[in-house]
Amino acid sequence: MANPKIAFIGAGSTVFMKNIIGDVLQRKPLAGAHIALMDIDPQRLADSELVAGKLVKTLGAPATVTTHTDRRAALDGADFVIVAFQIGGYEPSTVIDFEVPKRFGLRQTIADTLGIGGIMRGLRTVPHLWAVCADMEELCPNAILLQYVNPMAINTWAIAEKYPAIRQVGLCHSVQGTAAELARDLEIPVETLRYRAAGINHMACYLTLEQRQPDGSHKNLYPDLLAGYRAGKIPKPSDWNPRCPNRVRYEMMTRLGYFVTESSEHFAEYVPWFIKSGRDDLIEKYGIPLDEYPKRCIEQVEDWTEQAERYRTAETIEIEESHEYASSIVNAIWTGEPAVIYGNIRNNGAIASLPDSCAVEVPCLVDANGIQPTHIGALPPQLTALMRTNINVQELTVKALTTENREHIYHAAMLDPHTAAELDLDQIWSLVDDLIAAHGDMLPAWARR
Numbered sequence: 001m002a003n004p005k006i007a008f009i010g011a012g013s014t015v016f017m018k019n020i021i022g023d024v025l026q027r028k029p030l031a032g033a034h035i036a037l038m039d040i041d042p043q044r045l046a047d048s049e050l051v052a053g054k055l056v057k058t059l060g061a062p063a064t065v066t067t068h069t070d071r072r073a074a075l076d077g078a079d080f081v082i083v084a085f086q087i088g089g090y091e092p093s094t095v096i097d098f099e100v101p102k103r104f105g106l107r108q109t110i111a112d113t114l115g116i117g118g119i120m121r122g123l124r125t126v127p128h129l130w131a132v133c134a135d136m137e138e139l140c141p142n143a144i145l146l147q148y149v150n151p152m153a154i155n156t157w158a159i160a161e162k163y164p165a166i167r168q169v170g171l172c173h174s175v176q177g178t179a180a181e182l183a184r185d186l187e188i189p190v191e192t193l194r195y196r197a198a199g200i201n202h203m204a205c206y207l208t209l210e211q212r213q214p215d216g217s218h219k220n221l222y223p224d225l226l227a228g229y230r231a232g233k234i235p236k237p238s239d240w241n242p243r244c245p246n247r248v249r250y251e252m253m254t255r256l257g258y259f260v261t262e263s264s265e266h267f268a269e270y271v272p273w274f275i276k277s278g279r280d281d282l283i284e285k286y287g288i289p290l291d292e293y294p295k296r297c298i299e300q301v302e303d304w305t306e307q308a309e310r311y312r313t314a315e316t317i318e319i320e321e322s323h324e325y326a327s328s329i330v331n332a333i334w335t336g337e338p339a340v341i342y343g344n345i346r347n348n349g350a351i352a353s354l355p356d357s358c359a360v361e362v363p364c365l366v367d368a369n370g371i372q373p374t375h376i377g378a379l380p381p382q383l384t385a386l387m388r389t390n391i392n393v394q395e396l397t398v399k400a401l402t403t404e405n406r407e408h409i410y411h412a413a414m415l416d417p418h419t420a421a422e423l424d425l426d427q428i429w430s431l432v433d434d435l436i437a438a439h440g441d442m443l444p445a446w447a448r449r
Contacts, residue, residue, distance in 0.1 A: 005036060006036065007082070014048045018052075047311075071135060075136060075143075076140065078139070079140070086149075096439060097111045110269065112293060115418050118397075119409065136163075144330075160359070169344060172202070178262070193209070198351060198363070200358065225250070247285075247286045340365060341371075343364040345373050346358075348373075349375070350375055359394070392412075410429055413432050419431075
């Protein structure tokens with residue numbers, strides 16, 4: 001069997017590249033892959049080349065690694081395209097997304113998926129993803145696009161609108177990551193969990209959550225979660241992020257009957273109930289970490305710099321399998337060996353109670369036929385209604401991009417649940433004006449007119 005070519009666009013994210021490519025090269029059918037690393041930053045690309053070379057050496061894999069600052073050269077003839085970039089970076093764009101809204105009294109936690117920060121990130125990011133897709137149509141039309149970029153739902157929706165022929169999936173680790181957190185809170189082995197989740201990215205829910213029993217039966221875990229939360233025994237403190245005690249999602253479970261798959265720090269800003277002016281008691285009660293993403297960015301840069309330095313000086317690199325889906329997808333499509341993943345795709349009726357055109361996150365079968373979403377049917381009505389409040393914002397942001405109609409940026413901001421709960425119409429209009437001015441040419445020209 002021939003070896004696949006895997007183009008990695010945004011390979012200057014050295015640690016993330018190391019995790020994904022390390023997963024790929026540990027799979028025997030993929031060990032001889034051609035890994036084409038591409039980044040616009042020559043120094044970061046050189047760092048990633050060095051690390052990738054040491055991965056190959058450590059594993060004894062017959063892989064080929066090439067590096068490119070020209071995206072088209074990396075994409076030419078690719079079988080798989082992995083995209084992982086942040087347009088505008090932490091500085092200046094993420095800082096702008098937090099600091100400008102603060103002047104209006106609008107506080108955020110992550111600001112990369114929804115809210116005014118997610119809207120602006122979508123406007124910055126989608127044109128660059130479209131450029132990748134345009135090159136793919138010409139240079140590798142049959143390749144699979146594995147997209148690891150936020151805002152995931154807006155990106156997936158916008159790609160499907162403008163480049164419907166591109167075979168794509170948006171990949172997040174919230175479903176499998178939250179499953180591990182719930183197993184920890186319940187003090188049960190994660191491998192005994194059985195679940196089915198569906199919804200939209202960062203607002204999917206576990207429709208079923210069970211534990212396999214020794215006799216082959218399955219125990220519903222929701223009563224244990226509810227009882228543990230009401231007794232104050234869970235959620236248990238998180239080692240990886242002590243700033244966020246994860247109370248928001250548990251509280252939402254008591255109101256909705258289902259547990260959401262993305263973290264409390266994210267979810268707090270997707271709804272109008274937790275971050276409110278003059279209500280610091282809510283911030284304290286639910287442990288909401290305001291300005292979490294800027295803090296995390298600074299910590300990650302420091303951590304990644306330290307890790308990258310260790311990788312540069314090490315002869316070999318210790319490799320552990322990550323919890324990302326990319327290698328499972330590549331292996332399943334390349335070999336035909338089936339796998340099940342959670343992916344973000346155009347709905348097309350998979351969730352009957354949500355619009356066909358929106359992006360949904362559902363379980364997917366992956367094999368030589370590609371990525372095949374599971375039919376979920378209608379969600380419980382309270383989940384459908386909640387997700388629609390976020391879909392409204394996603395849809396208007398995508399409409400702004402596809403029609404180049406600047407007014408839809410304001411409409412998206414008007415309908416954002418958190419923004420609308422905090423600001424009046426004049427404030428929202430002024431905030432959007434100020435954000436557009438602050439981002440300048442990071443945004444497409446039509447948005448700046």
